Amino acid sequence: xxxxxxxxxxxxxxxxxxxxxxxxxxxxxxxxxxxxxxxxxxxxxxxxxxxxxxxxxxxxxxxxxxxxxxxxxxxxxxxxxxxxxxxxxxxxxxxxxxxxxxxxxxxxxxxxxxxxxxxxxxxx
Numbered sequence: 001x002x003x004x005x006x007x008x009x010x011x012x013x014x015x016x017x018x019x020x021x022x023x024x025x026x027x028x029x030x031x032x033x034x035x036x037x038x039x040x041x042x043x044x045x046x047x048x049x050x051x052x053x054x055x056x057x058x059x060x061x062x063x064x065x066x067x068x069x070x071x072x073x074x075x076x077x078x079x080x081x082x083x084x085x086x087x088x089x090x091x092x093x094x095x096x097x098x099x100x101x102x103x104x105x106x107x108x109x110x111x112x113x114x115x116x117x118x119x120x121x122x123x124x
């Protein structure tokens with residue numbers, strides 16, 4: 001069983017930065033592909049970024065490339081999402097997710113474990 005707890009969300013102005021953290025409990029953190037998803041009001045939950053178990057392979061949705069960086073510290077069982085140059089359209093609840101295998105996936109259905117979400121609000 002894996003439990004995921006997100007932190008680091010908040011309300012910021014456009015152009016600011018935030019760093020989200022996802023602390024994982026349970027076994028085999030380094031063997032799990034992980035991802036950040038987000039869900040804006042009235043929209044479906046969608047992938048933001050993903051990372052393989054070793055941290056060497058990553059994926060970003062086009063809208064965040066060059067602004068967001070996903071990383072993980074397997075010694076601390078923690079994944080991060082550094083978000084720079086935030087835009088109004090980045091406003092959403094951000095969820096971390098983990099899967100049972102080491103590779104990442106862009107598909108929401110590939111992830112078995114989810115955190116409770118953290119709100120990110122970007123204003124002008």
